[in-house]
Amino acid sequence: MAQREKLLEIKNLKQYFNEGKVNEVKAVDNVSFEIFKGEVMGLVGESGCGKSTTGRTIIRLYDATGGEVLYDGVNVHGKKSKKQLKDFNRKMQMIFQDPYASLNPRLKIADVIAEGIDIHGLAKTKQERMEQVYELLETVGLNREHANRYPHEFSGGQRQRIGIARALAVQPEFIIADEPISALDVSIQAQVVNLMK
Ligand SMILES: Nc1ncnc2c1ncn2[C@@H]1O[C@H](COP(=O)(O)OP(=O)(O)OP(=O)(O)O)[C@@H](O)[C@H]1O
Ligand SMILES: [Mg+2]
Structure with missing residues (x-):
């Protein structure tokens, strides 16, 4: 069997909100796991147990209170140059739970x-940019006529597809999907799951 290559390593990750205060919340407390290239991992747990916070902290929406996030062996938290951050932001993308709140109206x-x-x-050119947009729209089951519309003109399922197209646009190596189908109709959930596969 081929050697499994480690892509992401989370070591003792901690995310405390309002640390040291009376309203302190230990949203993520000492979490460790690894994800290998080509692997799909699911994070399961009751509401409020810290799943979204774990994802948000990994992509650096929050600075971790403690622990390490190693991506391809490199610690992506802590002090980084602008270029390092930009590279990292391209490689890792997140699809959010709420397709209504996550698109700029x-x-x-x-x-x-x-x-x-x-x-x-x-x-390289405006034309190339639009070609990429059209291709992404088609990839997620929308069409090029949709390019000139605004987010409020779409259904929940369509918006979630737009969120997926946006994540795919930068050709990421790793995608964190935070309950990308829970806000959708049951009839549309299967379509979006198939699309992500
Ligand atoms: N910005 C914040 N400031 C303070 N507390 C927060 C913040 N974000 C989340 N929390 C708290 O951290 C805990 C974990 O929240 P989180 O959203 O990560 O849970 P979850 O597992 O994703 O839940 P759900 O399944 O309902 O989406 C909760 O107690 C929540 O109230
Ligand atoms: Mg959540």
């Missing part, structure tokens, strides 16, 4: 999806 879908393409300079 003032941006057209083309610009929502292309934001990462722009930040990371992944398209």
Whole structure:
């Protein structure tokens, strides 16, 4: 059997909110796990046990209170140069639980999806940028006519597809999906699961 390559290693991760105060919450307390390349891992637990906080802390939406996050053997928390952070932000993407709250309502879908393409300079021309947007829309089962619409003009399932297209736009190596189907109709859940596979 081929050697399994380690992609992500979480060591003793801690995320305490309001540390040291009376309202301190130990949302993540000493969590360790590993994820190997090509692997899908599920994190399961009761409401409020810290699943979302674990994901958010891994992608650095929060600074970890303690512990280490090693990506390809490199600690991605702590002091990093702008370039290191940018590289890391491209490799790791997150799809959020709530498709209503996670899309900027003032941006057209083309610009929502292309934001990462722009930040990371992944398209050389405007035309190339739009071609990538169209291809991503089609990948997630939408179509190019949707590019000029705003988030409120879509259903919940369609918005979640847009969230997935946005995550895929920067060709990430690793995706954290935080209950990406729990806000969706049962009839649409299967479609989105198939899409992610
Ligand atoms: N920004 C924050 N400030 C203070 N406490 C927070 C913050 N975010 C989350 N918490 C608390 O941390 C704990 C873990 O929350 P988290 O959202 O990670 O849970 P979860 O496992 O994702 O739950 P669910 O299944 O309901 O999504 C909860 O007690 C929550 O109230
Ligand atoms: Mg959650």
